[in-house]
Amino acid sequence: MSMSSHPASHHSPKRDYAVNGRLPMLAGIALLIGAVSTGAAFVLVNLIRFFTNLFFFQTLSFAERSPAHHALGPWVIAVPAIGGLIVGLMARYGSDKIRGHGIPEAIEAVLFGKSRMSPKVAVLKPLSSGIVIGSGGPFGAEGPIIMTGGSIASLLAQYLHLTAAERKTLLVAGACAGMTAIFGTPVAAVLLAVELLLFELRPRSLLPVALACAVAGFLRPFLFEAGPLFPLHTVPAGTVALGSCVFAGLLCGVLGAGLTLALYRTEDAFARLPLHWMWWPAIGGLVVGIGGYFEPRALGVGYDVIGDLLNNRLALEVAVALLAVKAVIWIAALGSGTSGGVLAPLLMLGAGLGVVLAPLLPGGSPALWALVCMAGVLGSVLGAPLTAIVFAFGLTHDSEALLPLLLTTAVAYGFSVLTMKRGIMTEKIARRGLHIYREYGVDPLERTHVEDLMTRDVVTLDADLPVADALARHFGPHAAHRAYPVVAQGRVVGMLHRSAIEAACAGHDTGLRCGDLVAGQGDGDPGTPPVLLASQTGRAAAGRMAALSVARLPVVDSLETMRPVGIVSLRDLLSPSEHALHEETHRERLRGRPQAVAGQSL
Numbered sequence: 001m002s003m004s005s006h007p008a009s010h011h012s013p014k015r016d017y018a019v020n021g022r023l024p025m026l027a028g029i030a031l032l033i034g035a036v037s038t039g040a041a042f043v044l045v046n047l048i049r050f051f052t053n054l055f056f057f058q059t060l061s062f063a064e065r066s067p068a069h070h071a072l073g074p075w076v077i078a079v080p081a082i083g084g085l086i087v088g089l090m091a092r093y094g095s096d097k098i099r100g101h102g103i104p105e106a107i108e109a110v111l112f113g114k115s116r117m118s119p120k121v122a123v124l125k126p127l128s129s130g131i132v133i134g135s136g137g138p139f140g141a142e143g144p145i146i147m148t149g150g151s152i153a154s155l156l157a158q159y160l161h162l163t164a165a166e167r168k169t170l171l172v173a174g175a176c177a178g179m180t181a182i183f184g185t186p187v188a189a190v191l192l193a194v195e196l197l198l199f200e201l202r203p204r205s206l207l208p209v210a211l212a213c214a215v216a217g218f219l220r221p222f223l224f225e226a227g228p229l230f231p232l233h234t235v236p237a238g239t240v241a242l243g244s245c246v247f248a249g250l251l252c253g254v255l256g257a258g259l260t261l262a263l264y265r266t267e268d269a270f271a272r273l274p275l276h277w278m279w280w281p282a283i284g285g286l287v288v289g290i291g292g293y294f295e296p297r298a299l300g301v302g303y304d305v306i307g308d309l310l311n312n313r314l315a316l317e318v319a320v321a322l323l324a325v326k327a328v329i330w331i332a333a334l335g336s337g338t339s340g341g342v343l344a345p346l347l348m349l350g351a352g353l354g355v356v357l358a359p360l361l362p363g364g365s366p367a368l369w370a371l372v373c374m375a376g377v378l379g380s381v382l383g384a385p386l387t388a389i390v391f392a393f394g395l396t397h398d399s400e401a402l403l404p405l406l407l408t409t410a411v412a413y414g415f416s417v418l419t420m421k422r423g424i425m426t427e428k429i430a431r432r433g434l435h436i437y438r439e440y441g442v443d444p445l446e447r448t449h450v451e452d453l454m455t456r457d458v459v460t461l462d463a464d465l466p467v468a469d470a471l472a473r474h475f476g477p478h479a480a481h482r483a484y485p486v487v488a489q490g491r492v493v494g495m496l497h498r499s500a501i502e503a504a505c506a507g508h509d510t511g512l513r514c515g516d517l518v519a520g521q522g523d524g525d526p527g528t529p530p531v532l533l534a535s536q537t538g539r540a541a542a543g544r545m546a547a548l549s550v551a552r553l554p555v556v557d558s559l560e561t562m563r564p565v566g567i568v569s570l571r572d573l574l575s576p577s578e579h580a581l582h583e584e585t586h587r588e589r590l591r592g593r594p595q596a597v598a599g600q601s602l
Helices: 023-057 073-093 102-110 119-134 142-159 162-184 186-198 202-223 241-271 279-292 302-310 317-335 343-360 367-382 385-396 399-419 467-476 499-505 514-518 536-549 569-584
Strands: 003-004 457-459 483-488 491-497 552-556 564-569
Touching: 023 073, 023 119, 023 142, 023 202, 023 399, 073 102, 073 279, 102 142, 102 162, 119 367, 142 162, 142 343, 142 491, 162 186, 162 202, 162 385, 186 202, 186 385, 202 569, 241 279, 241 317, 241 343, 241 367, 241 399, 279 399, 302 317, 317 343, 343 367, 367 385, 367 399, 385 399, 385 483, 457 514, 457 564, 467 499, 467 514, 483 564, 491 499, 491 569, 499 514, 514 564, 536 552, 536 564, 564 569
Parallel strands: none
Antiparallel strands: 003 457, 483 491, 552 564
């Protein structure tokens, strides 16, 4: 029979956000993860200090000392090579997941590994990073702590038997809480999650990450020195700085692209060596040692160098020589597959570019150009401009620089988008055959509800109708559809597909009725037939149909009455995408003045 339905009722009101009853539970776990990741950051920093004292000063101490103050002479060349050899052995016989700078590995785990990480990574990543950086590796601690915090959170989520989506949220929460603890930049860490790790912007993921970062930010002063890492105050930029920011942004984009290409050319060179990859970090460490012999301040994390660059405390010639060595040894070490982060080296190289440009750029102080170029290079290389802008502000608390930061970083990011197919965070993953599309957008199906998509003129089959009659009336050669909802006393009890009724008729089961063929349909519960609600989103409908492997589902007014009000097919689900494509590709002309209607004047 055919019935014309009434407008859908709204027993489940539409909301701005998807309802998730497990969100409070995830938020509570995120608070714990924020605290644990802060502790992990403290352990990592002290591991770096311990190995720095051990390798360069032959003492057992957790005191903060720069490797530049060593008295090893030429023997310093061997120290990073020894550290690289140790880490190569750890990677081969422990876990090769500790290789790399952390963020690409976290992205791969989120997108392709269901956010699962192993206990080995949680233990070996901070240990290997402590050895590499402590032996002079030119890295920051942020990449390792992102991997370590994420691993700890992933392990906790696995222990609690959470879903893959929930594991992802907690993994990112742990990673970004660790970054907050290292740098003291909780808002930038949340933006890093949004731009680089979560691949969505939903309350179910954003809120736990924000809570974890907030906890890490509040706990940080108990374990690290309070205040900004590089306090700075620049004078307000003049109007002429507009052109300077554009020029600086373009050069930041060029530098970022050059560093990215150089890094992967170096990786290719290591891959051609007739040696097992276990030995590559030792070779990279040898390059680091040679560079460190000529420029000792290029060794290690280099936060002191970043501070000197931002405050214009280095002569131009000294800064250029130091940064050239830093770039070479960082690319060589990271290209060798050792363990270390990229943020601190990029901050240093970007600030160095600003020092070089400062005498040429009008409209601001030398410190301003070091700061904006630092953010520009970081935003260009990471493909995360908002993170870079807020990160630079969080590191310095320099509110006067926000406008130049915005313009310079936007130009650098635009240059990268237009000229680079992939960035430093995604190229390594792409080389493994896993492509990442980094643009975010609301799924057209999420903006559309079932009641907007469904066909309201529903053709139904009575449950008492004999299957032979149903085949003759509704499944003949000119049938409009291949499946129809079956109704008993006004309630939907299931969907009857052409194949099922043809099989019944071929078996000469003439006594069967339509209701007999749909008995037991549903998600393992005979009392819940496969249906949709008018208030559900198109995306939820598509997921339900995919889970049931069907191409059509009836729509009911509520699960209590089960009264049919419409039907949704795969063709209906394609219409929002068709509209979105039209908006993207159709160019409209400027409309002229409206035509006068007969008998009226305009």
